[in-house]
Amino acid sequence: MARGSRYQRYEGGDPLAPPVDLAEALDAIGEDVMAGYSPERAMREYLRRGDTDRRGLDDLARRIAERRRELLERHDLDGTLREVQELLEKAVLAERGQLARDVEMDDGDRALREMQLDNLPPSPAAAVSELSSYEWASGEARETFEQIKDLLGRELLEQRFAGMKQAMEGATEEDRAAIAAMLADLNELLEKHARGEDTPEDFADFMAQHGDFFPEGPTDVDELVDALSQRAAAAQRMMNSMTPEQRAELMQLSQQAFGSPALMDQLARLDGNLQGLRPGEDWAGSEQFGDGEGLGLGDGTGVLQDIAELDALAEQLQQSYNGARLDDVDLDALARQLGDEAAVDARTLAEIERALRSSGYLQRGSDGQLRLSPKAMRQLGRALLRDAAERLSGRQGRASCGPAAGPPTPPAARVSGPSATPSRGTCPARSSTPYAARSPPAAGLRERGACGWRSPTSRWSSRSSARRRPSPSSSTRRSRWRWTAAGCR
Numbered sequence: 001m002a003r004g005s006r007y008q009r010y011e012g013g014d015p016l017a018p019p020v021d022l023a024e025a026l027d028a029i030g031e032d033v034m035a036g037y038s039p040e041r042a043m044r045e046y047l048r049r050g051d052t053d054r055r056g057l058d059d060l061a062r063r064i065a066e067r068r069r070e071l072l073e074r075h076d077l078d079g080t081l082r083e084v085q086e087l088l089e090k091a092v093l094a095e096r097g098q099l100a101r102d103v104e105m106d107d108g109d110r111a112l113r114e115m116q117l118d119n120l121p122p123s124p125a126a127a128v129s130e131l132s133s134y135e136w137a138s139g140e141a142r143e144t145f146e147q148i149k150d151l152l153g154r155e156l157l158e159q160r161f162a163g164m165k166q167a168m169e170g171a172t173e174e175d176r177a178a179i180a181a182m183l184a185d186l187n188e189l190l191e192k193h194a195r196g197e198d199t200p201e202d203f204a205d206f207m208a209q210h211g212d213f214f215p216e217g218p219t220d221v222d223e224l225v226d227a228l229s230q231r232a233a234a235a236q237r238m239m240n241s242m243t244p245e246q247r248a249e250l251m252q253l254s255q256q257a258f259g260s261p262a263l264m265d266q267l268a269r270l271d272g273n274l275q276g277l278r279p280g281e282d283w284a285g286s287e288q289f290g291d292g293e294g295l296g297l298g299d300g301t302g303v304l305q306d307i308a309e310l311d312a313l314a315e316q317l318q319q320s321y322n323g324a325r326l327d328d329v330d331l332d333a334l335a336r337q338l339g340d341e342a343a344v345d346a347r348t349l350a351e352i353e354r355a356l357r358s359s360g361y362l363q364r365g366s367d368g369q370l371r372l373s374p375k376a377m378r379q380l381g382r383a384l385l386r387d388a389a390e391r392l393s394g395r396q397g398r399a400s401c402g403p404a405a406g407p408p409t410p411p412a413a414r415v416s417g418p419s420a421t422p423s424r425g426t427c428p429a430r431s432s433t434p435y436a437a438r439s440p441p442a443a444g445l446r447e448r449g450a451c452g453w454r455s456p457t458s459r460w461s462s463r464s465s466a467r468r469r470p471s472p473s474s475s476t477r478r479s480r481w482r483w484t485a486a487g488c489r
Helices: 023-034 039-049 057-074 079-101 107-118 124-131 139-160 173-195 200-213 221-241 244-254 262-277 297-318 331-338 340-358 374-401 475-486
Strands: 362-364 370-372 447-449 452-454
Touching: 023 039, 023 340, 023 370, 039 057, 039 340, 057 297, 057 331, 057 340, 079 107, 079 124, 079 139, 079 244, 079 297, 124 139, 124 244, 139 221, 139 244, 139 262, 139 297, 173 200, 173 221, 173 262, 221 262, 221 297, 297 331, 331 340
Parallel strands: none
Antiparallel strands: 362 370, 447 452
């Protein structure tokens, strides 16, 4: 019988990528060590800067800060209140239209209804509470008002369970009853867990009955509590970030969720259980949002959860705590916030750090400090010798050809056609044309040496050693002589 296969997302990076090259890292670390840094600090500085092929930790941390600032500046938290206000105005307008059109309605009843609509309080929460017992004459207005209750219920569920707002759109009474049963069973399970009375069978029974509400697929009660507490803490931070007026409005509106306070009571019980099980979560924090797009309760909770994830990533990238390693960085969270490319850069930096520690290039001494190993010192020495050789070869090449930007060619040599002299900065001695095939010197030049056309009056270039060097009083002649002999020093 063939065994079943299980598939999951590959987490190992690009399998076709070349192995990590430590040469550039060692060169950068070696330069910092030669400048006086300790090997540990030099490695940290390299990981912060990155290299030519990937971003460093500082660049990733900068993008994390920009993402956090963008989330706060682009949103505000009154999206649910705005939506409730719009639905309320739509319902009242439809009701007024029906009252004006209904000729069969008693005039006294019409006047009483219009007076009630005219005297609605300005607060959306108070108006919804007052209209909860109103007998709507318009079917359209009644349906719109019911949408307010449905919206509040779905937003409250979305705060605790991501994706619930869309899942519960157009929900029936059976769906709402299933939600109520799930919340009751969940609270019982968490309370048993807090007392230490739960068993693995209790968790298995709960997931068998209500597992569709938890797409994360927790494997035990602790994983379930972790996921729920992070979301609930973000919901609480969102409430803390509101103004007192917004918070009071939403608390009053929450009593109308799904038409009764029963849902809010179950959610309050859930929040209390989660706070008792995970007191270390940030339940008291808050943020300062801007004046951008309004967020509903569910979306606002998601943004607060993203901000908490960004804060955790910033701490991981800072690497300022004891025992910090790049393996601590949550690559999945980094990919969610900055994209897959950022996660690849962080993974590669972590591989470089591991390779530096495990390849023998860095060794920890008896005092606990990292030092460059003899292997690393040999590698650094080879790199320094290679750089020195390249610099010396560059100097020798320039010396054999004279200055690259010498003075202009003498007027006598400025001829056109085949007999033109080489341009300044070039080396005729390196020409591939045989000397015999080259054009003869122009008038006033005697012979062509290894460093350019030589003047017949130059004692360095003349075949006769008896001729004297011109008087240094002539600046023009002296500069010409210096140019003539410059390439032969």
